[in-house]
Amino acid sequence: xxxxEFYFDFGSPNAYLSHRVIPQIEARTGATFEYxxxxxxxxxxxxxxxxxxxxxxxxxxxxxxxxxxxxxxVERHGxxxxxxxxHFPVNTLQLMRGAIAAQVAGVFESYVxxxxxxxxxxxxxxxxxEVLRAAWSEAxxxxxxxxxxxxxxxxxxxxxxxxxxxxxxxxxxxxxxxxNGAELFFGKDRLRDVEEEIVRQQRVRERA
Numbered sequence: 001x002x003x004x005e006f007y008f009d010f011g012s013p014n015a016y017l018s019h020r021v022i023p024q025i026e027a028r029t030g031a032t033f034e035y036x037x038x039x040x041x042x043x044x045x046x047x048x049x050x051x052x053x054x055x056x057x058x059x060x061x062x063x064x065x066x067x068x069x070x071x072x073x074v075e076r077h078g079x080x081x082x083x084x085x086x087h088f089p090v091n092t093l094q095l096m097r098g099a100i101a102a103q104v105a106g107v108f109e110s111y112v113x114x115x116x117x118x119x120x121x122x123x124x125x126x127x128x129x130e131v132l133r134a135a136w137s138e139a140x141x142x143x144x145x146x147x148x149x150x151x152x153x154x155x156x157x158x159x160x161x162x163x164x165x166x167x168x169x170x171x172x173x174x175x176x177x178x179x180n181g182a183e184l185f186f187g188k189d190r191l192r193d194v195e196e197e198i199v200r201q202q203r204v205r206e207r208a
Contacts, residue, residue: 002031002198005178007166009040010099011092013070013084014188015175016120019112020079021191031198033177035112037099040092040174042163047172051089073188081117087125094150095126098136100158101149107141114139 008015022033044050052066074082095115102111118124118135125131136143149155166176170184177185179197
């Protein structure tokens with residue numbers, strides 16, 4: 001079985017778009033993508049990186065081209081629900097702690113699906129505590145349990161640990177993918193390469 005670690009932060013629209021395509025790759029290859037919550041701000045701080053909106057703001061035509069590539073990706077994969085979040089950038093610290101809390105509470109998959117939809121389909125301001133509570137309640141998530149767990153040292157430490165481990169493995173942003181702990185890929189536009197690497201490794205195992 002091939003495992004792909006997917007280092008994600010809800011604040012990245014490209015990580016959301018990857019999330020929407022991952023099930024297709026899993027269905028075609030039989031691989032499993034392991035979602036690893038990280039804090040993108042922590043990765044940026046550790047690596048000296050910046051968000052594309054900041055890094056490329058002064059480069060003529062670069063932002064427009066990035067938008068073109070995003071539209072192409074959306075159209076290629078039929079992700080009609082995608083919308084830019086009008087509140088971007090959104091502080092995701094609580095959301096990412098919430099993701100760890102959701103793992104502890106056993107509601108991780110539904111949490112990820114609902115929060116991604118709130119961020120990049122419904123355009124909610126998810127760093128507003130009241131908006132966050134209402135969204136989680138609407139999704140049927142255990143709001144009070146998640147809020148309690150988010151304040152525990154265990155959850156906070158796990159998020160820090162995930163982030164530090166991602167950097168140690170070569171990550172400098174999100175989405176980042178690590179195939180079987182060996183081959184690193186960055187960006188939604190590398191998902192085709194990720195799939196090719198999955199297939200390559202499977203063929204090597206079949207011949208062994």
